[in-house]
Amino acid sequence: MGALRKIAVVSIILLNFTLMLAMGSVSFAGEPVVRYAIITAERDGVTVKGTIRVEVHNLGGGDMKNVDLRVAHPESYSIEKGLFQFGSIPAGDTNIVTGSYLFGEAVLAAGTPLLWRVDYDTQEGLHKQVMVPGIQVGD
Numbered sequence: 599m600g601a602l603r604k605i606a607v608v609s610i611i612l613l614n615f616t617l618m619l620a621m622g623s624v625s626f627a628g629e630p631v632v633r634y635a636i637i638t639a640e641r642d643g644v645t646v647k648g649t650i651r652v653e654v655h656n657l658g659g660g661d662m663k664n665v666d667l668r669v670a671h672p673e674s675y676s677i678e679k680g681l682f683q684f685g686s687i688p689a690g691d692t693n694i695v696t697g698s699y700l701f702g703e704a705v706l707a708a709g710t711p712l713l714w715r716v717d718y719d720t721q722e723g724l725h726k727q728v729m730v731p732g733i734q735v736g737d
Contacts, residue, residue, distance in 0.1 A: 629658030632667065632714045632732045637696070639706075647700045650677070652714075652732075656687040660721040665693070670713035670729055676700040687718075 633655070638648035656662045665684035669675035678697035687693045712732040719725050 631655040662718040665718040
């Protein structure tokens with residue numbers, strides 16, 4: 599893939615993220631940490647499909663309930679059923695989900711970490727939505 603195309607893909611991702619920040623729909627928190635590993639990958643033209651393992655670590659002081667995880671840019675990424683569901687994650691604990699994905703080859707080739715949107719309810723009943731850059735780990 600040419601350098602110009604890589605720059606265009608990264609620019610689109612950064613523009614979308616900047617717009618979300620400006621609209622106030624994004625907040626950052628140190629509570630959830632997302633780690634992921636590409637388990638299998640099959641190239642099919644300009645897409646890559648396979649299996650991904652995703653971990654959500656609850657580093658906050660309270661339990662996270664009804665935890666859903668989505669990719670932040672669904673126009674470039676697709677995951678099984680559109681989201682991964684983790685249920686409740688007690689404080690200091692981790693839940694792991696394995697599922698299918700379909701990504702644009704250009705997105706993976708860019709080498710930037712996947713940006714995840716984590717939706718959850720606090721133990722006090724407040725709904726939170728945070729954007730978390732994923733940490734890619736080996737399988």
